[in-house]
Amino acid sequence: MFTLDVFEVPQGSGSGFVWDKKGNIVTNYHVIRGASDLRVTLADQTTYDAKVVGFDQDKDVAVLHIDAPKDKLRPIPIGVSADLLVGQKVFAIGNPFGLDHTLTTGVISGLRREINSAATGRPIQDVIQTDAAINPGNSGGPLLDSSGNLIGINTAIYSPSGASSGVGFSIPVDTVSGIVDQLVQFGKVTRPILGIKFAPDQSVEQLGVTGVLVLDAPPNGPAGKAGLLPTKRDSYGRLILGDIITSINGKKVSNGTDLYRILDQCKVGDKVIVEVLRGDQKEKIPVLLEPKPEES
Numbered sequence: 001m002f003t004l005d006v007f008e009v010p011q012g013s014g015s016g017f018v019w020d021k022k023g024n025i026v027t028n029y030h031v032i033r034g035a036s037d038l039r040v041t042l043a044d045q046t047t048y049d050a051k052v053v054g055f056d057q058d059k060d061v062a063v064l065h066i067d068a069p070k071d072k073l074r075p076i077p078i079g080v081s082a083d084l085l086v087g088q089k090v091f092a093i094g095n096p097f098g099l100d101h102t103l104t105t106g107v108i109s110g111l112r113r114e115i116n117s118a119a120t121g122r123p124i125q126d127v128i129q130t131d132a133a134i135n136p137g138n139s140g141g142p143l144l145d146s147s148g149n150l151i152g153i154n155t156a157i158y159s160p161s162g163a164s165s166g167v168g169f170s171i172p173v174d175t176v177s178g179i180v181d182q183l184v185q186f187g188k189v190t191r192p193i194l195g196i197k198f199a200p201d202q203s204v205e206q207l208g209v210t211g212v213l214v215l216d217a218p219p220n221g222p223a224g225k226a227g228l229l230p231t232k233r234d235s236y237g238r239l240i241l242g243d244i245i246t247s248i249n250g251k252k253v254s255n256g257t258d259l260y261r262i263l264d265q266c267k268v269g270d271k272v273i274v275e276v277l278r279g280d281q282k283e284k285i286p287v288l289l290e291p292k293p294e295e296s
Contacts, residue, residue: 015094015141016040017150018075019063024184026176027140028155029055029062030118040066042073043101054183057119058191060155061176062140063183076142079149081128081172084108089146090130092154092168094138106132106168114257115156115169123257125264127169128152134168143170152176192268192289194259195221196228201255204244210254211277214242226287229278243276243283250275263289 014031018024025040032038038050048066055062088108096102110129117124130143134154143152152170182189197216204213217223217230231242245253248262249272266272268291275284 013095013098013137014139015137015154016064017093017142018042018073019180019184020075021070021073023066023068023073024053024180025050025064025066026153026180027062027064028118028153029057029060030155031140032062032064033119038064040064041100042068044072046072054187054189056179056183056189058117058122058189059124059171059175059179060117060119061153061171061179061183063180076144076150077148078177079145079147079151079173081126081151081174084111084128084145084151084172086111090128090132090151091144091146091148092130092132092134092138092141092170093144094134094141094154096133096135096137098137102138104133106130109167113169118156123260124171124175125261126172126175127155128172130168130170131166132168133166138168190268190291192263192266192270193222193292194263194274194287195223195290196230198245198256198259199231204255207241209244209277211244211246212253212256212259213244214276217242222287222290223274226274226285228274228276228285228287243278245274245276246282247275248272 016025016027019026039047040050041047048068050064050066053063053065086108092104109131113127113129114123114125115127138154141154142150143154145151150173152172154170156169179189196214199213199215214228215231217228229242232240247253251262253259266289270289271286273284274287
């Protein structure tokens, strides 16, 4: 376990855990966002300078690296989150309010919840809900099952007051381990994109249709190359609606969250069949998914 102190930033402390004997440390991206100086304190209070290996803003995961001797590093055994049950006992470790190595306990209150990433607002699926007390400063700490295996990263509390309200969320380990492996290997996660900007869900509902309304499909992006039509104005300034995406690969798309959920299961280079409502005609358009362009 460790504590992360980021100087001069009051909210700049969080939790994390040792991933492997190579010195890779896992935490939440929002814990380190904007930090210029990262320090990791291990259980025996030794402190190491850390550097960022990579991060995934969409799923709020970051990997840091410290040069610590192998005997100081005790990785947490990795569990499985697919077969968890509501009511199962869980333990959360972190340093709420700077009180390091605090253990709280509770049960799994709900599974397959969905929360939005603190960094990008993109939905994170299959999130574990627990009533183990998670407070500010616990972010990035591990959620363990009763055998001490890692089942999630504590990431958020739903709380009007900012203190624990008995509703905490953890990103499941099955999601985390795939991301960490990519970050350690390549320093980044490549996720496929359709290459569109779409309208907010409520404005599409007002039009009386269900689906995702394409506002923009840049010609050099996947959707633009495939011929999806963006929303534009005619010479009189009247709005001409673009394509409305109703399904991808036969899976129904009612809103932006559905779209992200389906894309999360695809890989870069996959060809997907996008079904759109164009005027009053239905069209099926094959689109080749591309990687998200490099963030500057």
